[in-house]
Amino acid sequence: xxxxxxxxxxxxxxxxxQQVEQLKAQGITPGLAIxxxxxxxxxxxxIRNKRRACEELGIHSELHSLPEQTTxxxxxxxxxxxxxxxxxxxxxxxxxxxKQIDEMAVIRAVxxxxxxxxxxxVNVGRIMLGDYDFLPCTPAGILELIHESGISIQGKECVVxxxxxxxxxxxxxxxxxxHGTVTVCxxxxxxxxxxxxxxxxxxxxxxxxxAITRDMVKPGAVxxxxxxxxxxxxxxCGDVDFAGxxxxxxxxxxxxxxxGPMTVTMLMRNTITAASRCCSQ
Ligand code: GUN
Numbered sequence: 001x002x003x004x005x006x007x008x009x010x011x012x013x014x015x016x017x018q019q020v021e022q023l024k025a026q027g028i029t030p031g032l033a034i035x036x037x038x039x040x041x042x043x044x045x046x047i048r049n050k051r052r053a054c055e056e057l058g059i060h061s062e063l064h065s066l067p068e069q070t071t072x073x074x075x076x077x078x079x080x081x082x083x084x085x086x087x088x089x090x091x092x093x094x095x096x097x098x099k100q101i102d103e104m105a106v107i108r109a110v111x112x113x114x115x116x117x118x119x120x121x122v123n124v125g126r127i128m129l130g131d132y133d134f135l136p137c138t139p140a141g142i143l144e145l146i147h148e149s150g151i152s153i154q155g156k157e158c159v160v161x162x163x164x165x166x167x168x169x170x171x172x173x174x175x176x177x178x179h180g181t182v183t184v185c186x187x188x189x190x191x192x193x194x195x196x197x198x199x200x201x202x203x204x205x206x207x208x209x210x211a212i213t214r215d216m217v218k219p220g221a222v223x224x225x226x227x228x229x230x231x232x233x234x235x236x237c238g239d240v241d242f243a244g245x246x247x248x249x250x251x252x253x254x255x256x257x258x259x260g261p262m263t264v265t266m267l268m269r270n271t272i273t274a275a276s277r278c279c280s281q
Contacts, residue, residue, distance in 0.1 A: 008148045009261035016265035020058045026187040030275035031060040032090040038068035072101045083111040089274040115278040116270035137169040141262025153178040162205035214244035222254040
């Protein structure tokens with residue numbers, strides 16, 4: 001089975017569009033502000049996709065594009081100005097940031113109630129406790145895709161490859177909340193294949209093209225590929241060798257069209273949540 005993230009995302013977005021219409025009927029237009037520092041090409045592509053989704057759903061979006069040499073102080077001022085704006089419910093600082101800027105300081109400056117990436121320590125802590133308003137978009141999208149495909153997590157051996165703050169760590173926590181038995185592997189795990197072969201559900205976020213090959217996957221496993229790489233021919237590919245693993249997996253996400261559209265959809269959900277919450281308080 002191919003897990004079609006694009007189709008599931010389209011279904012969820014149709015529901016969200018109605019939620020936006022209901023909010024608008026109450027006089028609230030959800031608003032998302034995106035801050036981009038510099039001209040990183042991948043970031044520009046991601047932002048274009050995010051803004052397109054906003055437009056499709058009727059969410060107001062605005063891009064604040066700052067030059068590469070922007071100082072931390074200047075960026076913090078922009079964040080604080082957006083924190084104060086009542087018409088902006090979600091703030092997203094696109095990562096990575098240039099070297100002169102301390103990423104953590106910027107994340108800390110975003111109002112936790114507007115933190116639609118769920119990167120702020122308050123939101124990260126709340127996720128750890130299972131008491132949250134926002135989930136980080138990629139893990140949330142993966143969870144939603146698993147649910148929508150009728151796959152149960154309870155009691156399953158779940159292996160997450162990658163331990164980033166954005167994907168690996170929160171993903172492990174969400175699988176744990178859903179009663180999976182979770183193992184987290186990373187670049188210094190010596191016996192990676194031995195562990196991935198145990199997985200009923202394998203989530204791969206390594207950032208290495210086609211690193212997970214057929215011999216590393218248990219027959220029938222659910223394989224979720226978070227990777228976004230270029231192969232030797234310049235073609236978009238994931239961290240999983242799709243053609244090989246497809247023959248043995250029970251279910252697998254393609255790249256593109258798997259996790260990516262779900263991530264953007266969860267950003268929309270967080271923005272709608274932020275808009276609904278801000279105005280019901
Ligand atoms: N850069 C890569 N992924 C992300 C993301 O999910 N959010 C932000 N803000 N920046 C990113």
